[in-house]
Amino acid sequence: MNYCSNCGSQNLIQQVPSSDIHTRVICQDCQVVHYSNPKIVTGCLVFHEGKVLLCKRAIAPQKGFWNFPAGFMENKETLQEGAKREVREEVNATVIIKKLHTVYNIMHVDQVYFLFLAELVDGKYSVGEETADVKLFDLEDIPWEQLAFQSNIFALRQYIANPNYEGVHHGDNHAYLRELKA
Ligand SMILES: [Zn+2]
Known part of the structure; x- marks a missing residue:
């Protein structure tokens, strides 16, 4: 400043x-x-017929890597509205939100991710702005090495380990940062 x-x-x-x-x-x-103070990132793990929807980033950071539709919450909207708006903007899709799935703290950039479990309403999606490609992945075919963010990796791992978990997963990248320093 x-x-x-x-x-x-x-x-x-x-x-x-x-x-x-x-x-x-x-x-x-x-x-x-x-x-x-920290910024809020809101987005969705979008599922359709058991597959998870990922978008390939067309912009920095992590251009060319896959992630969930997610982005910064705007003023005058709820977390859920923000999550649905991000899905609309990034993959031109409408979703129904089921529940809050993951809260993940990104310590080094002062951001908190809120990721919701959601389902496509009509199975339709297409490439939106800030997106180079969008695809539904079988859980066995997730491109783990090409996922953009630790928050996404954490949420997907939690989902796969326990798809019917009714609570909310909490994570942060303290451990990841320690690994980087080691
Ligand atoms: Zn002044």
């Missing part, structure tokens, strides 16, 4: 405000504290 979004000043400092425990960007001219 180079400018205060409240008054335009460049007179910004990093400090822990009184009654806080985190370092914040504070404007020394108008005294506004600029909070930075």
Whole structure:
């Protein structure tokens, strides 16, 4: 952050405000504290006749890799509306949401994924914006080496291990980050 979004000043400092425990960007001219908090990603594990729908990314990051239709939640929509909107935008499909399946924390980029179990309404889908290809995969044929994100790998593994689980899976990439450092 180079400018205060409240008054335009460049007179910004990093400090822990009184009654806080985190370092914040504070404007020394108008005294506004600029909070930075995690972003929400919402999306769906879309199933049709026992197969899971994946889209090949046409944009960075992880261009050319497969993932679930998912993206940043917008203001003034619910998590579920956001998840359905992402499916509409990325694969031109309408889904019925069954349940929340996975909550996954991406620690190094401050994002939280909410992934719902969903079914295609009419079996129809096609390539949407930000997507290079879209396909229904048998669970035995999932391209594990070409999945874009740890959140997707985690959710799919959980699904395959226990397809009828009624609870919500919780994960984070702390362990994955430790592996990378080792
Ligand atoms: Zn200011």
